[in-house]
Amino acid sequence: MKHLLFITSLMAGSAIWGCSATAYAQSMDYGALQELFGEDITTNATGTPQRASEVAANMTIITADEIRQSGRRNIPEIIGLYVAGMDVLQISSTSFDVGVRGYQQPYQPRLLVLVDGRQVFVDDYSRTIWDHIPVNIDDIRQIEVVKGASSALFGSNAAGGVINIITYSPLYDHNNVAAVSYGTQNKTSGDATATVKLGDLGGIKVSAGGMAGDEFHTERNPYDPPLLNPSHRYISENSLFQVDPKLQAFTEFTYAQTIDNPAFPLYSREGEDATSYSVRGGLSWQTPYGLIKSNNYLNHDYTKFSSPNASTGVNRFDFTTDLIVSQLEDQFKIGTDHTFRAALEYRHRTFSDAGLSQAFPQAPVFDQDIYAVSGTWLWQIDDRLSWTNALRVDHEDSEQTGTLFTGTHYTNSDYSHALNTWSANSGLVYKATDMDTFRATYGRGVQLPSLIQTGYNQTLPYGAIFVDEEGNPNLKPTIVQNYELDYDRQLPDIFSTATFAAYYEINKDIVGFEDSSVLNYPILFDQSTNVGNSQGWGGELDLKGKHPTGFRWDASYSYARVADSNTVASVLNYQGSTPQHHFRLSGGYTTGPWEFDANGQYLTASNMMRVNSALSTFAPSSTDDYVSIGGRIGYKISDTFTAALSATNINSAAVQESPYPAVERQVFLTLTGKF
């Protein structure tokens, strides 16, 4: 009831102001702005439009050209290829997790992922199902990657970083594209996007696609369940209407269904069948009081872990997660040098186990209401110096309804509690010369425990085994503090840009599952707790350039160290899961209708945890250094059609990148038409 009142008041507030709106990225004409200013434009650092060279954050923007030239058809691999400091953990043919500066783990909870400002991060385990994102890879205008705590702008889960995937606008762009692809692992895929312009009134864009293939056949852990053949399908609709010169309205609908084989936070693999839909709408109104935006959406996610554990016969977890978000913000300038963004946000999250609810109608349902107030202030002190500050305060109310199972350690009232958190960002950007930019940034991020970690409750016998899965209502959020110094240097003589970054990060009260191996069969007891603290430090060097003759290059090195100080036995081992050295090198050449690109990377050893028995016990499993080489040859058949042959892991039939099955070589042919 409380949240209904809050939504009503937000809407009423919108009406009083004349209207409302969002961080709906497509309402900005990226193409015209980037053409005018000669560089990438983003809203990902402060919520307001900024030139990429001026943001007070460590941001990398991957362009549509780079996405095409990468030859990859999935987002994590593209990020791993172009962004120093991002490490990709490939669990299976289509399942990935992306770590920021180490801190790698299955179901990565520290990296928030958005598409055009809508969260596609799933709150059940706090994770991203990358292959489940309902977006056509050929419809992506740019991928914006921010490393470091960004909770002050985006809320919890942006504790380690944030990725915003920006697609082409139905109003400003005319993206009509279709692609079909076939390759090894019998992988067949097709994607298409069609945009219909409604004169000056607006535009509607529809994207749809699907993929089916085989799972890798490389050797797997005997304690993993049988794997499913991966597939996905999706459809999405976006519309943007110019109601009058100062008012825009937008809608969005998406549906996706995915089968894949991810790894649990407890280091086992499960077959997963995920179904999601979302509904979204909002407005953007230019008023005398500034640009007022509202962004409202509902995400519904249903995940069925359909593969029973072969050893135990336990078939558990059919999760339903609903997220309602309503955001209202105002962007305005005071004087010539001060840009502000003031925002209100309401979130309602509901989590239940649909499988349990069928058998036990009174099974627990966990709800959270989150109310947030935030603001950013950008002060352009002079032509060369700017100072950005952001602050966000969240109030969270949690509630558990239904009947808890016999034998549980907690009561409903234990789960009903309130929590207040705050996050902040501050950054100085100094353009010492037209060639040199220095950044000094500080971020304080908040990572709320996942809904499962804090609110799940299942205590039931499964045959001979008694499974006790309990969310811990006493969990404290993880606080991440990030200190960073960056330096960008333009090198026009070699048509390049060099970037340097050094950071130090403190993680306090990390949340992880307790090591259940200390408990005895026949009871399986999984509970999360605050396991301790961790520190990370390191840096990145990157040299990226493009010569007018058609050559392009990107070389980077990243160094990451993590030191965990766990106070209780936990399954988390960030220190071991972080490869210390990571070299990347990519180069390409365009001549006439041909595009040639090659890329390679070298990572040093890591020591990630892995399940080593049927009873969910774990041990570190070492992975040696490895090299991975890929490439693409593209040929433009006509103004409309392009054919491309792409390959990954050219150097080996299978590369052991982690304790999970070795990643097989993949080769595929793609035919793309732009109409």
Added chain:
Amino acid sequence: MCFIRNVRMQTGIILPIILVPILWLPSKWGQAFFQFVGLGRLLMSPRLLLSKLAMRPWKAVATVCVFLVFICPSAHATDQLDISTGLKTLLLMTNRVSGLIAVAVVFDPANPESRMDAENIRSAIDSGNGVPGGLKMTAELVGYTSFLKSTDAKVAFLAKAIPVSSFDTISATAQSSGILTISTDLDCVKSGKCVLGIMSKPRVEIYYSPAAAEAAHINFAPAFIMLAKQV
């Protein structure tokens, strides 16, 4: 200009390293820094530095020159990049002009330099160079003295070397006729007489006068306004 830019490139790293400790570090840290880099004899307070410079006029002159290198000139000849930058802003108007857009290239008839600049602008527009895709434009030279009569134009592009005293006249006509005024002379926009000031080198900067835009009933996309430097 080239010399200035080159000097800036070469000194880009060195100057901040030297100047930042002087200006910002506490004296003890600053002393340690200079001792560390072997420049201990440069240790002095800003006041002492000034007095030393006063005793050595050539050093003072050299110091001033170094800083002058970092001062951007506000006006320069209009080149192709300026023209295309100025015209691209039309795509970001919310009350976008359409059809064949007449551009008045305003110049000072008494100044040959201004006329030559205007002819370059006209020729670039008429040839289609720098005109954004989807727009059609035709340019006409208009002396600032006769600009009052020119009401067909939707855009006025000011050539260089127009007297500051003429800005009022140009502005009055533009505002009454809803004409977008674009100039590379930043003084025009800073005085609120032109809507947009264009600087395309060393990187694109757009200066925007909300007062001039409002008076001419010209609206731009909010994102553009956020990215432009408002004056």
